[in-house]
Amino acid sequence: MNTPIIFDTDPGVDDAQAIAICLAHPDIEFLGMTTTFGNVTIETATSNALLLGELAGQSIPVAQGASQPLVKDKFPAPAHIHGANGLGNMDIPTPKGKALAISAPQFIVEQVNARPGEITLVAVGPLGNLATALQLDPSIISKVKQVIVMGGSIREGGNVSPVAEANIFNDPHAAKKVLTAGWPLTMVGLDATHRCILTPAHVERIRVAQGALGEVLSGSYQFYKAFYKEARGIDGCCPHDSCALAWLMKPEMFTVERGHLNVEVEGLAEGQTLFAPEGREFLGNQWSQTPLVDVCVNAQGDKVVEWITDVLTAKTA
Template identity: 45%
Template sequence: MRHKIILDTDPGIDDAMAIAYAIAHPEIELLALTTIFGNVRTHEATRNALALLDHWGSDADVAEGEPAPVAMPGNEPSYLVHGRNGFGEIDIPASRRSKHALDAVDYIIEATRKFPGEIVLCAVGPVTNLARLLERDPDVVTRIKAVVVMGGAVHRKGNVTPMAEANFWNDPHAADRVLGAQWPLVLAPLDCTMPVVFTPDYMQALARESPGLGEPLAAMAEFYARFYRSHMGIGGCVPHDVMALSWLTVPGAFRLQKGALAVITNGPAIGQTLFQPGGTQSRARCFDGRPDHMVMVDTDPEMFLADYMMVMTRHAVAGTGN
């Protein structure tokens, strides 16, 4: 069975790692990239999405998303982490294609009407587009097959503040709305992403075994890894965004916990993810009426790394990754 995917993204180095995986995986049908601010600004994300798809020979659509958070001023993009162009200063030729005529929200609405019950929406940046989607078409929750969100930190500390993960910190109001919606949602927080590191040796092997996809990713990863080394003492880089796709293709790599979720939207803890395990109760009113969702709370790094390498290598062997 092939998964029909719309990937909501802010490319971004780890976004590029996820896009490459989506293109390479035989069980993924990548319908579109919808773009959002975060690692770069939204118009830059659109430019980067088009460039990556052209560079890697994909004809998936690109629909541009929201330019700013739903209820607060935007933060500065993460140029320090991803480089001024989002690709670690590695040049990817600009696309001659244009973005889709529909904006991201209308594109998702039309796609879910065309394929009701078939589309998985994977969001790997701030979830502003998803919050606007719920506003514009509340019935979309009945047409979507699943939503997988890379964001938040449940049992771990944050990565932009001690409490907050970057995607949720960039639009906490949107994150709170999306996590409170009555749709089938799986959360991929830092709990499941931080155990996995793409080391320099791993990236060199990826470039060698799948040069078409792996060489630009390995070049980007050098910039990305410098940030992890200098700021976190990690010998490599973390492929956060791939987790939202890997949940669909290699679910056995993850340990799950079920519960209700909320996000703090003001004060010094803004962007913090709150979690109430399923079957428990508390006096915290923020969970009232909220559904239980699945949360990926840990990862088998060896299984994840083996799967990523295998998918990329098989793509190269098939003659489309060189």
């Protein structure tokens, strides 16, 4: 049974790994990619999205989107994590294809309206495209099948501040709109993704199986792995964005709690995701005013990584 998805992305090494899953999984109907600033500039994000599809021999529509946050000033892209080109500073070709004429938010709105109740939005970067799509057509709230956001942190702490995860921090105003919109939503944040480590052995299997795309996945991984060695002392990387797809296709590998989300948009806690579990009473009532959503609070890391590797080597789920 096919699962139609739109993948909202800022590729990015871990984005590239997740895009490869979208291209390979037999049960994913890959409707298109929408690009955003984040790990790289918007121009680089779009170029990388086009290239990754071409390396896999597939023609996937790509719509360019948000180039900056809704309100705050944009921070420089983290070249020390993903490389200046987003793919570990590898020597990569220029893609042959071009982005669609319509913007990413327009693409989302058109696709969701064309197939109400069917499409899952998987967003793994800053959330400006989804926030703008909501502004263009609020009715999509009731027309999407579900929204999966890779971002945020409830118990794990942050990765760009003591409390904030990068995707939410990069555009907290957009994140607040998206996480509290009232559509069926699951947040897959650092509480789950930090449990998962993609090792050199896994990546070597992927490299062999994935041809030209595998060479890019493996080469960019080496750069990303060096960052993780210094930042977290691990031999490998956390495949953050692939975890959102793992939740979509194999939710039994995750522990989920239901509750109310919100986002701090300024001050020292800028970008922090606040979570009030369903039914939990706190002083005052302000914590439980937002719609109920699902939040991944843990993951079976070994199983998630094996699933990622299996999809990218055997092309089966």
